[in-house]
């Protein structure tokens with residue numbers, strides 16, 4: 613029987629992934645782990661294990677005792693937070709990944725998922741429909757750690773046969789957790805401000821378009837990639853993935869259709885420079901060809917679902 617361990621389960625993506633897996637595989641087929649337990653009552657229907665992913669002995673023991681077939685290793689310091697503390701960001705992102713890859717090499721798990729990001733791209737990549745194989749020259753420590761992580765993933769696959777699969781996520785938008793230190797997280801915050809009727813001050817320029825995706829699409833993509841037959845996975849660094857794309861002013865317009873007094877004020881800070889170094893939109897032909905990826909959420913649908921989701925929990 614398959615048993616799935618999510619490491620970093622209390623973060624933005626972890627919470628959504630656990631719930632998606634509970635629906636697809638059952639509550640007892642999924643185990644959450646993190647250094648702190650999430651408050652989400654749905655997530656907490658599955659077992660929780662306290663785990664520091666930077667401690668290889670603790671990771672090894674958890675995998676040995678749990679009998680897990682699949683590990684989703686989501687631990688990361690995101691782009692904006694990473695720029696405030698580059699060495700801590702690098703240490704966390706790389707050490708935790710290498711710990712999991714080493715344990716997979718020892719045969720303690722059959723499949724590993726690890727998220728990469730559009731942050732692998734830098735200012736010299738084409739902005740529109742950026743392709744899978746575009747040169748990567750990231751300017752953030754987060755982006756540098758993602759490029760290095762992608763190459764490590766490929767290395768462990770080619771040298772040790774570790775079946776590690778990965779997606780370059782765009783900005784992920786979901787209602788179950790607060791923004792988590794990413795540059796794209798302005799968009800998540802906008803929805804909270806729209807509902808609590810507080811002024812929304814955006815740290816990006818009004819026209820700074822970025823690739824984005826609703827969490828439901830991201831979770832479906834992740835599980836579909838993990839279920840795809842091994843011979844179909846041709847990219848062993850990480851797959852480009854596209855959902856929708858919008859700028860802060862376009863997001864403002866869409867939210868305004870539902871919340872008539874919503875208004876954004878623009879005060880760009882250091883995060884604008886990060887956003888400006890990333891693509892506006894992504895070409896995900898390889899994911900479409902290799903494992904049949906298709907996004908379901910347009911910007912309009914994303915906004916509608918996000919507002920509905922938030923209203924249901926407030």
Ligand code: AKB
Pocket residue numbers: 690691692728729730731754781782783784793794795796797
């Ligand atoms: C961030 O903004 O740092 C993340 C990402 C694009 O990986 N959401």
